[in-house]
Amino acid sequence: xxxxxxxxxxxxxxxxxxxxxxxxxxxxxxxxxxxxxxxxxxxxxxxxxxxxxxxxxxxxxxxxxxxxxxxxxxxxxxxxxxxxxxxxxxxxxxxxxxxxxxxxxxxxxxxxxxxxxxxxxxxxxxxxxxxxxxxxxxxxxxxxxxxxxxxxxxxxxxxxxxxxxxxxxxxxxxxxxxxxxxxxxxxxxxxxxxxxxxxxxxxxxxxxxxxxxxxxxxxxxxxxxxxxxxxxxxxxxxxxxxxxxxxx
Numbered sequence: 001x002x003x004x005x006x007x008x009x010x011x012x013x014x015x016x017x018x019x020x021x022x023x024x025x026x027x028x029x030x031x032x033x034x035x036x037x038x039x040x041x042x043x044x045x046x047x048x049x050x051x052x053x054x055x056x057x058x059x060x061x062x063x064x065x066x067x068x069x070x071x072x073x074x075x076x077x078x079x080x081x082x083x084x085x086x087x088x089x090x091x092x093x094x095x096x097x098x099x100x101x102x103x104x105x106x107x108x109x110x111x112x113x114x115x116x117x118x119x120x121x122x123x124x125x126x127x128x129x130x131x132x133x134x135x136x137x138x139x140x141x142x143x144x145x146x147x148x149x150x151x152x153x154x155x156x157x158x159x160x161x162x163x164x165x166x167x168x169x170x171x172x173x174x175x176x177x178x179x180x181x182x183x184x185x186x187x188x189x190x191x192x193x194x195x196x197x198x199x200x201x202x203x204x205x206x207x208x209x210x211x212x213x214x215x216x217x218x219x220x221x222x223x224x225x226x227x228x229x230x231x232x233x234x235x236x237x238x239x240x241x242x243x244x245x246x247x248x
Contacts, residue, residue, distance in 0.1 A: 030068045034059045035089035037077040039164035041189045042244035043095040043209075046074075055093035057240040058112060058231070065227035076163065078143030081105050084212050090220065092212035095183055097145045107215050109224050111208035112237055116184040117146055119200040120172060120191060127179055130202050139168035139177035146181035149205055169194060185245060 036055060038044045044053040051072045063070035073089055080092045085105045097115060098108045121127045127136065138154065140147040142161040151159050160177050162168040168180045169190045181204055182190075191197045211228075213221045231237050 031071050032059070032063045032066060032068045032091065033071045033073060033089045035073050035075055035080050035083045035092045036094045037080065037164070038072075038074045039166060040095050040183070040186050042185055043183075044093070054113070054240055054244050055095065057243070058237065059091070059093050061231055061236055061240070062224060062227050065230060066223060076143075077141060080143075081212065084214050087214055087216075090213070090217070091224065095186075095209055096212055097207040098210050099145065099148065101148070102212065105215070106212040107218070107221050109211035109213065109221065110228055111210045112228060112232070113209040113241065115207050115209050117149065117181055117204040117207065118184040118187040119202075119204055120169060120180040120182065120187050120197055121178070121200060122172065123196050123198050125178070127200070129200065130204060133179065136178035137176075139171050139180040141165050141168055141182060144182070145205070145207060146183070150181050165190065169197070172197070 036044045038046050038051045042053050043055045060070050080094055081102055083089045084092045138150045138158055139160050140150055141164055165182050165186050171177045172180050187199050191199055211224055
C-alpha cells in the first residue's frame with residue numbers, strides 16, 4: 001500500500017509540474033496570421049526578408065492589443081481574399097479597398113486609411129487628364145481596384161495585368177503600356193525611384209482601406225474593430241502613418 005501511495009504521489013507531482021510550466025508560458029502563444037502582398041510601399045514592402053510598412057505596423061499594434069503573436073504571410077494579391085475566406089490566414093491588410101464584390105466573400109473592419117487611385121505616365125506623354133485614357137493601354141496590378149475600375153471603364157482589351165506594381169511600372173518605362181493606374185502612395189514611391197515619370201494631377205478614384213476577415217469569424221471582426229478604435233483614439237494609427245508618409 002505504501003508503494004502505491006508513493007507512486008500516486010509521483011504521478012500527481014508530475015501533473016502539477018506540467019500545469020505549472022503551462023501557466024508560466026510553456027504553451028505556444030495564440031497567433032494572429034496576416035496575409036499581405038509585400039510589394040506595395042509604404043503599406044507593405046520588404047527590408048531584407050522582413051515585411052515592414054504601415055499595414056505591418058498596424059497589424060503588430062492590433063496583435064499587441066489582442067495579446068497574441070503576429071505572423072505575416074506574403075502572397076499574390078489576387079490570392080488574399082480566397083486565403084482569408086478559406087481560413088488559411090486570419091486577416092488581410094494589404095492596402096485593400098472595400099468593394100461590393102469583395103464583401104460577398106469576406107467581412108471588412110472599419111476603415112483605417114483613405115486611398116487614392118492615381119495614374120502614372122511618362123513625362124513626355126500626351127495623356128493630360130483622365131479623359132485621355134480612352135483608347136490607351138493601361139497597366140495594372142492583377143486583382144487590385146485599379147484593375148477592377150479600368151477593366152470596367154475601358155474593357156479587357158485596354159488592360160495589361162502584372163503580378164505587382166513594380167512590373168507594371170517597368171512595362172511603362174519600356175513602352176509596353178501607356179500608363180499605370182495604382183494607389184497614390186506606391187505611385188509616389190515608383191515615380192521617385194524612376195526618372196522620366198510623373199503622376200497626373202487628377203485622381204482616378206478615392207477609396208477606403210480596411211481589414212478583411214473571414215465571414216465565419218464575427219467574434220474576431222468585433223475584436224479587431226474595438227482594438228482599431230482604440231488605436232485611432234490614442235493616436236497610434238496617425239503615428240504609424242506619419243512614420244512612413246512624411247508631411248509635405
